Amino acid sequence: xxxxxxxxxxxxxxxxxxxxxxxxxxEDARFTQGKGHYVDDIKLPGMLFGDFxxxxxxxxxxxxxxxxxxxxxxGVKAVLTADDLRPLGLHWMPTLAGDVQAVxxxxxxxxxxxxxxxxxxxxxxxxxxxxxxxEVDYEELPPLVDPHRSMDPDAPILREDIKDKTEGAxxxxxxxxxxxxxxxGDKAATEQALAAAAVVVEEQITYQRVHPCxxxxxxxxxxxxxxxxxxxxxxxxxxxxxxxxxxxxxxNIPEHNIRxxxxxxxxxxxxxxxxxPGYICSAVASIVLGVPVKWIEDRMENLSTTAFARDYxxxxxxxxxxxxxxxGLWCHVLADHGAFDACADPTKFPAGFFNICxxxxxxxVAYVSVDGVYTNKAPxxxxxxxxxxxxxxxxxxxxxxxxxxxxxxxxxxxxxxxxFIRKEQFPYQSALGWxxxxxxxxxxxxxxxxxxxxxxxRARQKASREAFKRxxxxxxxxxxxxxxTEIVGAGPVKNCDILGLGMFDSCEIRxxxxxxxxxxxxxxxxxxxHATTFAQILASEIGIPAADITLEExxxxxxxxxxxxxxxxxxxxxxxxxxMAGRKIRAKAQMIAAYxxxxxxGDLEWEVDRFQVKGNPERFKTMKELxxxxxxxxxxxxxxxxxxxxxxDPPNMTYPFGAYLCVVQIDVDTGVTEIERFYALxxxxxxxNPMIIEGQVHGGLTEALAIAMxxxxxxxxxxxxxxxxxxxxxxxxxxxxxxxxxxxxxxPSPHHPIGAKGVGESPNVGGVSAFSNAVNDAxxxxxxxxxxxxxxxxxxxxxxxxLGVTG
Ligand code: PCD
Ligand SMILES: [Cu+]
Numbered sequence: 111x112x113x114x115x116x117x118x119x120x121x122x123x124x125x126x127x128x129x130x131x132x133x134x135x136x137e138d139a140r141f142t143q144g145k146g147h148y149v150d151d152i153k154l155p156g157m158l159f160g161d162f163x164x165x166x167x168x169x170x171x172x173x174x175x176x177x178x179x180x181x182x183x184x185g186v187k188a189v190l191t192a193d194d195l196r197p198l199g200l201h202w203m204p205t206l207a208g209d210v211q212a213v214x215x216x217x218x219x220x221x222x223x224x225x226x227x228x229x230x231x232x233x234x235x236x237x238x239x240x241x242x243x244x245e246v247d248y249e250e251l252p253p254l255v256d257p258h259r260s261m262d263p264d265a266p267i268l269r270e271d272i273k274d275k276t277e278g279a280x281x282x283x284x285x286x287x288x289x290x291x292x293x294x295g296d297k298a299a300t301e302q303a304l305a306a307a308a309v310v311v312e313e314q315i316t317y318q319r320v321h322p323c324x325x326x327x328x329x330x331x332x333x334x335x336x337x338x339x340x341x342x343x344x345x346x347x348x349x350x351x352x353x354x355x356x357x358x359x360x361x362n363i364p365e366h367n368i369r370x371x372x373x374x375x376x377x378x379x380x381x382x383x384x385x386x387p388g389y390i391c392s393a394v395a396s397i398v399l400g401v402p403v404k405w406i407e408d409r410m411e412n413l414s415t416t417a418f419a420r421d422y423x424x425x426x427x428x429x430x431x432x433x434x435x436x437x438g439l440w441c442h443v444l445a446d447h448g449a450f451d452a453c454a455d456p457t458k459f460p461a462g463f464f465n466i467c468x469x470x471x472x473x474x475v476a477y478v479s480v481d482g483v484y485t486n487k488a489p490x491x492x493x494x495x496x497x498x499x500x501x502x503x504x505x506x507x508x509x510x511x512x513x514x515x516x517x518x519x520x521x522x523x524x525x526x527x528x529x530f531i532r533k534e535q536f537p538y539q540s541a542l543g544w545x546x547x548x549x550x551x552x553x554x555x556x557x558x559x560x561x562x563x564x565x566x567x568r569a570r571q572k573a574s575r576e577a578f579k580r581x582x583x584x585x586x587x588x589x590x591x592x593x594x595t596e597i598v599g600a601g602p603v604k605n606c607d608i609l610g611l612g613m614f615d616s617c618e619i620r621x622x623x624x625x626x627x628x629x630x631x632x633x634x635x636x637x638x639x640h641a642t643t644f645a646q647i648l649a650s651e652i653g654i655p656a657a658d659i660t661l662e663e664x665x666x667x668x669x670x671x672x673x674x675x676x677x678x679x680x681x682x683x684x685x686x687x688x689x690m691a692g693r694k695i696r697a698k699a700q701m702i703a704a705y706x707x708x709x710x711x712g713d714l715e716w717e718v719d720r721f722q723v724k725g726n727p728e729r730f731k732t733m734k735e736l737x738x739x740x741x742x743x744x745x746x747x748x749x750x751x752x753x754x755x756x757x758x759d760p761p762n763m764t765y766p767f768g769a770y771l772c773v774v775q776i777d778v779d780t781g782v783t784e785i786e787r788f789y790a791l792x793x794x795x796x797x798x799n800p801m802i803i804e805g806q807v808h809g810g811l812t813e814a815l816a817i818a819m820x821x822x823x824x825x826x827x828x829x830x831x832x833x834x835x836x837x838x839x840x841x842x843x844x845x846x847x848x849x850x851x852x853x854x855x856x857x858p859s860p861h862h863p864i865g866a867k868g869v870g871e872s873p874n875v876g877g878v879s880a881f882s883n884a885v886n887d888a889x890x891x892x893x894x895x896x897x898x899x900x901x902x903x904x905x906x907x908x909x910x911x912x913l914g915v916t917g
Pocket of ligand 1: 348377639803
């Protein structure tokens with residue numbers, strides 16, 4: 111018998127650091143001491159470095175490529191072009207959206223900085239020198255940069271490879287530059303609601319092209335072991351297993367001979383979901399040359415060629431009663447996908463979950479159509495804390511609600527309250543097909559309004575406007591209200607797959623004989639803190655302290671198959687798998703306990719870290735004791751060991767929500783916009799680690815600030831990319847970033863095993879609207895309903911100028 115020191119129930123609970131504990135991030139010890147292990151830290155003997163020759167123009171035909179001078183540079187081992195990849199069938203690759211993308215430009219270039227040739231050399235410097243010496247002769251073609259012109263009869267045809275295909279991955283194509291049309295909802299009923307409505311508002315809302323710009327750019331090291339036939343790729347992959355399957359399918363290397371490892375990742379934000387030419391070229395080069403090949407993007411390559419985000423051009427109409435009750439919502443989106451459709455969406459959702467655009471409101475009828483088109487711009491399209499176009503959808507509806515409030519001369523918070531889905535309506539069936547799992551919107555917004563003294567703010571704004579009129583100030587005060595509902599946790603396999611891979615997720619747990627454990631998941635942290643939080647879920651489920659649980663992700667040779675981390679799906683899906691696997695462990699532990707305590711299993715109850723005999727709590731076995739027994743005691747009818755695995759197919763997605771408030775002061779003479787205050791209330795169901803949640807919210811709000819107030823990747827009429835370097839792509843620092851105020855309510859998900867919903871993307875989804883609504887609100891009394899993001903000083907000044915208030 112082990113001697114038990116008597117400790118209280120509370121002490122035992124605290125020791126676990128389970129659900130709800132603000133446990134410090136275990137990964138930070140290495141990150142803060144420069145001991146993280148990133149792709150670029152991998153150095154293998156004989157390793158070569160690959161670098162791209164990129165197109166200087168946006169649209170053109172390749173007449174010839176001369177590699178001679180490049181090959182003569184000392185240290186250069188190879189220069190690959192599409193012609194070299196063609197015999198292997200690897201000059202084109204499938205995209206995640208059912209399109210194909212040129213790995214190296216095949217006869218044509220379709221966007222500036224497109225990959226044209228891959229130079230492999232002994233080091234990065236030799237490669238860069240040789241890149242300069244590859245001579246490519248182009249015949250320039252007219253660039254197409256305005257998506258509104260893509261389907262014009264005389265628009266230049268971009269994709270000659272598919273110009274005669276009338277059927278795309280998502281249905282019929284009407285024009286060589288048309289990708290798909292996606293429609294959801296009841297068109298006739300919505301048009302009828304608009305025709306019959308006493309009030310109709312319409313607005314054109316563009317969500318500009320932006321880029322997540324993670325601290326670490328994309329990259330990989332590919333290493334082909336020719337003797338064992340095994341290809342290992344370390345890379346910045348947000349979905350390592352999917353990469354393995356896709357790599358196997360396109361290279362014909364058997365899947366068991368491919369090992370994908372995502373080491374530490376310096377921020378993903380969706381930028382590292384896609385499959386990029388650099389991965390394929392490094393792998394091919396390693397297979398051909400028989401040595402490891404590394405490829406790491408520089409900042410400009412990252413910003414101008416790998417997965418952009420947004421570029422949604424939305425037209426909206428709301429039908430409403432004179433009292434402000436919404437009776438219908440109509441929306442059309444023109445989606446600019448760039449040169450290849452490489453959007454990372456679940457297959458059946460070519461516009462992602464954009465049909466969450468009815469937002470948090472009880473909209474009786476709605477209709478959405480989305481046209482995806484090609485332009486001479488970089489491909490990509492789902493990234494940057496968006497959970498599959500939810501950010502666009504939320505921005506759209508939150509701006510539209512404000513437009514409606516203005517038209518009716520009503521307070522925007524009040525219009526939201528009037529139209530909210532009520533608590534008793536959950537689970538709520540939306541007009542565009544989603545079933546919202548749970549929510550309590552009125553309570554959340556009421557708490558937010560009270561916390562910031564909303565009435566007081568409006569009174570101050572009124573006074574400040576009067577002072578402005580009297581010439582006592584040159585500042586306009588704006589109050590932005592935003593309320594969002596997210597949809598995260600893709601997601602039932604029956605609805606959601608990527609390239610046919612069902613979107614479940616997984617967890618495998620091994621308990622060691624001494625009562626510590628290792629858990630492996632199909633997801634991969636990029637800074638979110640999974641090693642901290644998923645150990646907390648387990649601690650509460652199996653009674654082993656979180657500190658005694660190692661958490662591992664990202665190595666396909668050891669982790670169970672999973673679809674990876676993006677769209678805030680880790681907590682809703684892999685988090686659920688973790689709880690379920692923990693419950694399997696507990697079920698076996700219960701059988702062991704019953705044997706050891708000589709009682710029937712049903713006579714036992716679980717308490718924090720042990721099974722005890724019902725009504726006789728002095729008789730118990732701790733999980734630690736049970737783990738030892740599992741390995742070392744012969745138990746009739748039971749296999750030795752204590753392990754479990756769970757593959758979890760969620761019954762539904764989770765619907766986190768939140769109420770955000772932003773106060774700005776705009777100097778009309780300079781356009782400088784000061785963020786006076788930002789308050790964010792998030793409800794992500796059961797909170798695993800409040801401190802991590804707060805960190806996620808701080809990060810997401812900072813990105814929202816960046817997007818709303820300054821970021822943009824634009825193209826000029828000649829197809830030149832602007833915003834492709836940090837000289838002009840806005841990255842906020844501590845100087846521009848205000849002190850965030852965070853708050854919460856807790857409405858558990860009814861179907862998630864521990865009631866948790868995702869949170870990582872929420873602050874971006876809610877934040878962008880709050881900033882934008884605040885800027886628009888500052889000018890509302892001058893008749894402004896909508897002005898285009900980003901609200902940089904120049905644009906804001908122009909708005910002031912247009913409205914006649916500049917000096
Ligand atoms: N209720 C709850 C929820 C949650 N949590 C926590 O929090 C976090 C998060 O989560 P989630 O929401 O689930 O998410 P995930 O999946 O994990 O992740 C993802 C996300 O995440 C975010 N965040 C972050 N952070 C960092 N640091 N980094 C990064 O990169 C990042 N990214 C971003 C993004 S963008 Mo996409 O990809 O676009 O789709 S998506 C995303 C983790 O840790 C968890 O556990 C808690 O605690 N609780
Ligand atoms: Cu996303």
